[in-house]
Amino acid sequence: MxxxxxxxxxxxxxxxxxxxxxxxxxxxxxxxxxxxxxxxxxxxxxxxxxxxxxxxxPVRRLAHEYQSELLAGTLRSLAVRVLVVGVVLMVAADLMWQGAPWNGPPPPTAYRLLAGSLDWLWLGIDLLALGAYLWLGWHARHGRLGKVRVARAAGIGLSASLCLGWIGTAAVYAWSVTLWDSALTWPPMLVGGIALIAVHGWLGRSAYACLATGTGDPAGRTANR
Structure with missing residues (x-):
């Protein structure tokens, strides 16, 4: 049994x-x-x-509790990864441009606006991740999982924000390459591009796990047992 x-x-x-x-x-x-x-x-x-x-x-009741723990675990993992990647992006972005050998006119206003907006966007993503992590920690210390709907909404919001961050990062990188031809042969830009792909893939897996864990109703799959 x-x-x-x-x-x-x-x-x-x-x-x-x-x-x-x-x-x-x-x-x-x-x-x-x-x-x-x-x-x-x-x-x-x-x-x-x-x-x-x-x-x-009954399995139905326990499944609901355990699914809440799974969701909290995946959200915590995603939040930690976002905070780590936030630090990596700040360092990588600076290193990619230091000592760049190309010269020319300043980039267009739209480029500067997009790059500046991207910095603020990633700051907001980091703050959202930090808030989710602290919220989960507070509930864990008080022996409660918190509301599942809040955790699910935080996971969806964080994942959606990451999608915007990925799109913005890719757009700035691609635009930089078109503005400065020598950027294609500048080693820090090449290494930085590979690093960006790697960290975004790492984040994507965690975001997918969080979204997949937060969907569905475990109670519904046990209703007939």
Whole structure:
């Protein structure tokens, strides 16, 4: 019965495999310990497992709680990655331009406006990520997961902001290459471009995991069990 319960819980949950596996292992250990206690009290092994599963509660209720933990975990991971990437972007952007060998007229006003707006956009993204991280930490210290809807909205908002950041970054980089032909052969620009692709791909995977974990209703997948 414990195996069946854990298997049903596994099917009800969706999210990163590592976090999900930790939660399932935690549930199995709790059920096993409870069943062992009943066996030590003299109950038949089958009855001991049945009582342990019954006291643990329906899969539907536990799936909702565990899905909330999965969502909090993926949102926390995304927030940390965003903050790390924010620092990397600031350093990389400065290094890409230091000592640049090309000269010429100043870039057009639209270019300067886009570049300046991009700086403010990434600052806003970093602040949103920091707010999400602090909000999750506050609820964790108080033994609460917080409202799932708020965490889901934060994940969607952060992911949408990242999409705008990616588009803006790609636009500024591409525009820079068209304005200064020698930028294509300037090593810091080439290395910086590769770094930008790598960190944005790293962020994209985390954002996808957060969005995927925040969608769906685990209670609905267990309604008939």
């Amino acid at each position: 414990i195996d069946e319960y854990v298997h049903a819980l596994d099917r009800a949950l969706h999210g990163p495999a590592r976090l999900k596996s930790d939660l399932l292992t935690e549930a199995r250990h709790s059920l096993t310990d409870s069943a062992e206690g009943y066996r030590d009290a003299g109950l038949h092994p089958v009855e001991a497992e049945r009582r342990a599963v019954t006291e643990f509660g």
